[in-house]
Amino acid sequence: MKVSEALDSRISCRAFLPDTVPAKTIREILSGAARAPSGGNLQPWQVFAVAGEALDAIKQDVAATMADLPRGEPWEYQVYPNPLKEPYAARRFKCGEDLYDLIGVTRENKAGRRDQFRRNFELFGAPVGLFVYLDRSMGAPQWADAGMFLQSIMLLAREHGLHSCAQEAWGQWHSLLTRHLEPPKDWMFFCAIALGKMDETAPINRLRTDRAEVEEFTQMFGFSD
Numbered sequence: 001m002k003v004s005e006a007l008d009s010r011i012s013c014r015a016f017l018p019d020t021v022p023a024k025t026i027r028e029i030l031s032g033a034a035r036a037p038s039g040g041n042l043q044p045w046q047v048f049a050v051a052g053e054a055l056d057a058i059k060q061d062v063a064a065t066m067a068d069l070p071r072g073e074p075w076e077y078q079v080y081p082n083p084l085k086e087p088y089a090a091r092r093f094k095c096g097e098d099l100y101d102l103i104g105v106t107r108e109n110k111a112g113r114r115d116q117f118r119r120n121f122e123l124f125g126a127p128v129g130l131f132v133y134l135d136r137s138m139g140a141p142q143w144a145d146a147g148m149f150l151q152s153i154m155l156l157a158r159e160h161g162l163h164s165c166a167q168e169a170w171g172q173w174h175s176l177l178t179r180h181l182e183p184p185k186d187w188m189f190f191c192a193i194a195l196g197k198m199d200e201t202a203p204i205n206r207l208r209t210d211r212a213e214v215e216e217f218t219q220m221f222g223f224s225d
């Protein structure tokens with residue numbers, strides 16, 4: 001598979017088949033993704049790869065805890081700036097609306113939107129969850145490094161016939177994850193990745209999000225052609 005094919009076919013998959021993924025495949029993906037560059041070659045990422053009963057236990061714990069904490073725990077980091085400026089706010093709004101349109105959940109249907117958001121905590125049915133942490137001492141440059149690592153995982157997943165969904169939403173269950181995964185105290189949860197085979201029949205997986213044109217985010221100087 002060409003890099004461009006992996007890039008084009010990677011989408012955020014929000015409905016997976018239950019088919020398991022062998023540990024060997026997960027190791028291959030992680031070992032390949034570890035070739036991602038990082039400033040000073042710090043390789044600041046830490047991963048918990050979780051499947052089977054261990055993953056079920058996490059999902060069940062979230063489902064049970066949600067009764068008392070419907071909005072989850074207080075976040076350890078702020079996902080979006082508040083307020084979110086334009087054009088970013090409009091982009092965020094549109095991708096949300098496009099997703100809910102696709103599955104027929106109207107703006108007024110708050111329960112439907114909540115239910116869809118809660119599917120995050122079932123990893124959208126994925127058989128594997130990768131839970132990515134960074135040492136708390138790391139700053140913005142290292143978080144960017146971790147982003148490159150995440151994208152590398154998601155592209156290599158395509159090469160293995162798998163799909164993925166990055167999930168910051170799990171940040172609202174960081175203490176619950178700590179109870180299950182027992183990371184060292186100086187690690188901070190960043191993001192999960194749901195990993196598995198896509199359910200090709202699920203309407204939600206038909207979402208193709210927009211991208212700005214190159215001219216909207218690039219200034220070019222000094223080219224003669």
Ligand SMILES: Cc1cc2nc3c(=O)[nH]c(=O)nc-3n(C[C@H](O)[C@H](O)[C@H](O)COP(=O)(O)O)c2cc1C
Nearest residue numbers: 010011012014095120165166167168169170191209
């Ligand atoms: C770091 C990161 C965290 C994300 N967190 C979530 C999430 O919690 N739940 C979700 O459904 N999608 C999540 N997404 C998916 C984005 O909404 C998605 O990447 C974006 O809308 C572009 O769509 P695409 O991935 O299908 O190209 C996340 C993506 C990234 C990169």
